[in-house]
Amino acid sequence: MWCIVWFVVMAPFFIAGVIKLRRILAEHPEQKMIVALSGAFIFLLSSLKLPSVTGSCSHPTGTGIAVVFYGVGVCAVLSTIVLIFQALLLAHGGFTTLGANCVSMGILGPLCGLIIWKLVRGAGAGAFISMFFAAFIADLMTYVVTAFQMSLNLMTAVNADFMDALVEMLSIYAVTQIPLAIVEGIILGMFAHYLYTTRPEIFEITDANKLNPLSVEA
Amino acid sequence: MADSKMIYVAGFAVVFVMCLCIFVFTNGDWGGSDDSGGEAADDYGYEAWLTDWIDAIYGELPGEIESLLFAVQAAIGAIIIGYFIGVNSGKKKALASQQAQ
Numbered sequence: 001m002w003c004i005v006w007f008v009v010m011a012p013f014f015i016a017g018v019i020k021l022r023r024i025l026a027e028h029p030e031q032k033m034i035v036a037l038s039g040a041f042i043f044l045l046s047s048l049k050l051p052s053v054t055g056s057c058s059h060p061t062g063t064g065i066a067v068v069f070y071g072v073g074v075c076a077v078l079s080t081i082v083l084i085f086q087a088l089l090l091a092h093g094g095f096t097t098l099g100a101n102c103v104s105m106g107i108l109g110p111l112c113g114l115i116i117w118k119l120v121r122g123a124g125a126g127a128f129i130s131m132f133f134a135a136f137i138a139d140l141m142t143y144v145v146t147a148f149q150m151s152l153n154l155m156t157a158v159n160a161d162f163m164d165a166l167v168e169m170l171s172i173y174a175v176t177q178i179p180l181a182i183v184e185g186i187i188l189g190m191f192a193h194y195l196y197t198t199r200p201e202i203f204e205i206t207d208a209n210k211l212n213p214l215s216v217e218a
Numbered sequence: 219m220a221d222s223k224m225i226y227v228a229g230f231a232v233v234f235v236m237c238l239c240i241f242v243f244t245n246g247d248w249g250g251s252d253d254s255g256g257e258a259a260d261d262y263g264y265e266a267w268l269t270d271w272i273d274a275i276y277g278e279l280p281g282e283i284e285s286l287l288f289a290v291q292a293a294i295g296a297i298i299i300g301y302f303i304g305v306n307s308g309k310k311k312a313l314a315s316q317q318a319q
Binding site: 033039046047090150153154172173187194197 | 222225226229230232233236237240241254255258259262263264279284287288289291292294295296297298299302303305306310
């Protein structure tokens, strides 16, 4: 049941993202490189399985740049491309869980990151600090949402107590993720600073980027 | 420029120290948290309704091949980022050279 639910939740964001992406490429072809760059960070960082303080491994998500520049819809599309690559070639994630993974990694986690970006940037912080917090929250919230999804599944499938399952899943996913989210925040923060010092005009894209996750304005 | 250098040096230093601490002070078998989540679900008595269908197509991937494919994924990302930085740097130099002339 949850397989279908998460695909249904994902669908409007994904469709809005495809429409927005087509408009960006048609109306602003000069931004193709930034779009590719946004996807490249998701490709690179989500492939790096890193050890964490819990004695377990996990991977960053790399969605910070994509969501800050192009919003939730485009981020969902780019994340889905990476998730399909991993599901098809690595059996990592999988196709039946694609909707759930896209909702956590491509939609809700990055949406939280974008909200933080708008708040911190609006408060006058620089590119490094703003991107650090946006990437940190996007990464961490991805795994918090995953823990919620797993707990909901366990509650309905085997009548597990939701709160017990949630605490256990958060301890597995979210705690492991904290140091990795900090590392991701620093790396993307440094890249945002590099962009700001070399091509500050690029950040006009972020100002035009809407918080509305279903926005299709290019 | 001095601020930029400080940000890059401090940023890489923090990442390096964090990685070092994780390796030195943490005892773990470094299993994936994705797998740990699945195992925790198994402990609740959850049985997945569809598993490992991809294994039927091309068998279970050996660890080396899995690492290779993850490396390919990382390389795709790194090549694009490197290309962007290269083009950016080239444009900056060309602009500086034009202005000097």
